[in-house]
Amino acid sequence: MYVVNRQAELGVLRIVLEEQYERHSIQLALLDRQARRLRSDGADLAAASALTAATRRALGDIARALHYLEQGRYGTCGGCDRDIPIEELAHRPSTRLCATCQPEPRRRTGDGCDCRR
Template identity: 80%
Template sequence: MYVVSRRDDLAVLRIALEEQYERHRTQLALLARQTRRLPGDGADVAATSALAAASRRALGDIARALHYLEQGRYGTCAGCRRDIPIEELARRPSTRLCGTCRPGARRQRHP
């Protein structure tokens, strides 16, 4: 049976995060171009601004995750210092707390 190590899982997540980062950068560039072309319609400008803000937040979250990966701190719960499950990191790459430490999260027990 082939067992993948956590290091291998994190390397795959790094690739996914880098791809997501580039997609958000591209989306921001397209939104900026679209904003310059939009007529004065307030609804379109507001929607475009909201999308741009969401992309900027995602870029910040992804950049932080990549920074923590570089430092070897990614995937460790800031609360209890245990490893955050890879599945959770894949779902929420910017998470810094495990399911036990995250407020309002469904409680999970550590093994």
């Protein structure tokens, strides 16, 4: 699919995020059901708990992204006000900073952002 402008790209991303939210919601319900069964069996819950926590974090990230999309405040770097690439938003929906403005561990080079934060 060829996307013409930023608003169209964000519209496509909204659809993807809504689908991901639905998928994670279903996964969380299944994990909760599995955890109840494991508790009754006395099995180790560590792996199920870790997966449940990761799913809850993903749901929160996606919910925040959808909220900001709804408000028209999504996809702009909070450090330099440039557009965050759609690919980055799709990979990490909760990102609020471009790669240049990210703290050192996540920073990448060569994306064109010249802010000095």
